[in-house]
Amino acid sequence: MPVDLSDDLLLAVQRPARYAGGEINTTPKDHRAVRASIALAYPDVYDIGMDYQGFHILYPMVNAHPGFAAERVFCPWPDMAAQLRRRGVPLHGLETRTPLRDFSLLGFTLQYELSYTNILEMLDLARIPLLAAERRDVFPVVLAGGPGALQPEPLAPFIDAFVIGEAEEVLMRLLAIAARHREAGTRDREAVLLEMAQVPGVYVPRFYAPDASGNVIPLRRDVPFPIRRQIFDITQETWSVRPVVPLMRTVNDRFMLEIKRGCTRGCRFCQAGMITRPMRERTPGQIIELTGEGLANTGHKEVSLMSLSSADYSALAPLMREINARHERDHVSIALSSIRVNAFDVQFADEIKRVKKTGFTFAPEAGTERLRSVINKELSDERFLNVVAHVFARGWQRLKFYFMCSLPTETDEDLRGIIDITGRSVAIGRRFWGGNFEIAVSVSPFIAKAHTPFQWEGLLPREEITRRWRLVADGLRGRNVRVRPHSPDQAWVEGVLARGGRE
Ligand code: SF4
Known part of the structure; x- marks a missing residue:
């Protein structure tokens, strides 16, 4: 009833x-x-x-x-x-x-x-x-x-x-x-x-x-063991062209289409990358067709090309060009859910800005090249700052950076590296925009996740997580930088649930 x-x-x-x-x-x-x-x-x-x-x-x-x-x-x-x-x-x-x-x-x-x-x-x-x-x-x-x-x-x-x-x-x-x-x-x-x-x-x-x-x-003989993770052929998935469209404002207002599943980069902290292998892509033809259907079914004016690392899709630039060619006149903009800095190409920015400069989020994760190597996120400072300069030069005034603190082997020097590379990005922003830009920085405490190479890393004491987070957050305060709040206490609870047992 x-x-x-x-x-x-x-x-x-x-x-x-x-x-x-x-x-x-x-x-x-x-x-x-x-x-x-x-x-x-x-x-x-x-x-x-x-x-x-x-x-x-x-x-x-x-x-x-x-x-x-x-x-x-x-x-x-x-x-x-x-x-x-x-x-x-x-x-x-x-x-x-x-x-x-x-x-x-x-x-x-x-x-x-x-x-x-x-x-x-x-x-x-x-x-x-x-x-x-x-x-x-x-x-x-x-x-x-x-x-x-x-x-x-x-x-x-x-x-x-x-x-x-x-x-x-x-x-x-x-x-x-x-x-x-x-x-x-x-x-x-x-x-x-x-x-x-x-x-x-x-x-x-x-x-x-x-x-x-x-x-x-x-506990009994008639149940399977071990239990294997299931994967699905993403090219069979066409149901998502008819998503429910909310009648109120929600966190995003866009048509989302998954362009690939999985990621092979192997960042050592990243559970999503580990548990969604193998990487599977849709063909550009299927994406173009489903995008057209999804936009018609929803009336959305933005299509978000979703994946763990959209810039790694093997034909991204031509795909974006074709979507723009078909939908630009209807003022449909393209957003990329996540861009790996090393895979960034200026063509992506050029295609995105043809309709609307949807946001750019970059995740260097750690403040120094040494620590980035430890977590297997190979990225030089020079390359990162280069990409930041390209994006500012192409008209973006708002960027988001994601970092983590409390990573394995991390020292205070690595934490100061976050402050340093953000400061150098601010200096680049000033060159292009004076004071009229903003970098939103998120520094989330690292939580070791199951099924990753870091899964056995211990959880730091709450006070130490707080100290490290404060060190970075206090150092980042200044004009043109907004630090997104995080609760080290919540991170601690998250850490317990992320690897706890049945007890
Ligand atoms: S952090 Fe991003 S690039 Fe690295 S493994 Fe995870 S999804 Fe892939």
């Missing part, structure tokens, strides 16, 4: 459009007319979650199947959570307001550790028992996927099944299993989970446990 979300309730909270649904390209389906359903859950607020590319693929993919329905749900802001509790309204899907506990599957994406507590909040608001062991109803089966699923143990008590790797095929198989058991009226939750555990890439924690040394081992 859909919940009743009165106007009165929506008017009692900030930004009611977060909860109203009815956006462009949504697909509300009658749950009585489908065999199985999934609520795709983003454990953060709508404004952030709507920018998550994964749901722009999975949502239309599931709904393209006549027997399945997908809806979206985001973590309500505290004002809405309070209203839901006060009025006794359970958390529900945006499309049909069906309570989450009435879905076959409830699938969370684990994009960053600090969102994990929101999963518990959402389960609580949905009135689903927090602990997997305490769930008695067969459905919904609570799933989790995304990068965090490759380090699942801290969440193992709360999740029924993790999807390890790319979810496209796995999700459809899990929906098919759920459909069969729903139709058969199965009353045995364990039987459903045991069948799901046979799907390649699915890890059901209740059938495994850590041994004395902390290694996870199977």
Whole structure:
């Protein structure tokens, strides 16, 4: 039964459009007319979650199947959570307001550790028992996927099944299993989970446990081990040309198209690069065709060519030229999600600025060439400053730099290197723009991630992370530089969840 979300309730909270649904390209389906359903859950607020590319693929993919329905749900802001509790309204899907506990599957994406507590909040608001062991109803089966699923143990008590790797095929198989058991009226939750555990890439924690040394081992003979990360043929992915378009301002307002998956650069801190191999590209022809369809379906005036390292796409400059040739007259601009400095080409800047100078973000990560070598991010100061000069010269007045602090082998000299290279970039900016430009600098504390060469690096004491961050942040203060705040305390929590165990 859909919940009743009165106007009165929506008017009692900030930004009611977060909860109203009815956006462009949504697909509300009658749950009585489908065999199985999934609520795709983003454990953060709508404004952030709507920018998550994964749901722009999975949502239309599931709904393209006549027997399945997908809806979206985001973590309500505290004002809405309070209203839901006060009025006794359970958390529900945006499309049909069906309570989450009435879905076959409830699938969370684990994009960053600090969102994990929101999963518990959402389960609580949905009135689903927090602990997997305490769930008695067969459905919904609570799933989790995304990068965090490759380090699942801290969440193992709360999740029924993790999807390890790319979810496209796995999700459809899990929906098919759920459909069969729903139709058969199965009353045995364990039987459903045991069948799901046979799907390649699915890890059901209740059938495994850590041994004395902390290694996870199977508890029964009829479950697979080891469980292998799944990959998907990206060229088969065409569902994302019809993403849901929000009716309110979210963090970005653009059509996103993944041009390749994976990255082979092998930066030693980078989990994303390690867990998405091999690198797979779409052809330029497919990208051009899908871009045209996506822009027509959404009305967006910006296309973002997404990947972990877009500048490494093998035909980027000609691709951008062709997209501009087709869409420039409609004032469609191009944005690149991420540019590796060594792969930067002035042609990219020239193509981007033909319509609108969308932002440039560069991530040298460390302040000195020595430390960049340690983390395998080969980049000379000279090359970096050269690229900065090219970008300023081509009309950009706002740049973003990403650095990390507390990296392995780091000394105060490396930290002062961040201040130094930023200062030299400011000097270049002044040459072109006087005082009329800004460099936003983010210095995030390094967190060692599982499946990377740095995974066994210890977590520095909180006080030391704070000292290092302060050293850089204080040194960066000055005209034309904006330092984005980071909380070393939060980094510490993140570090614990990024490598913690089931305990
Ligand atoms: S280039 Fe970027 S995505 Fe690739 S490994 Fe390095 S940090 Fe990761």
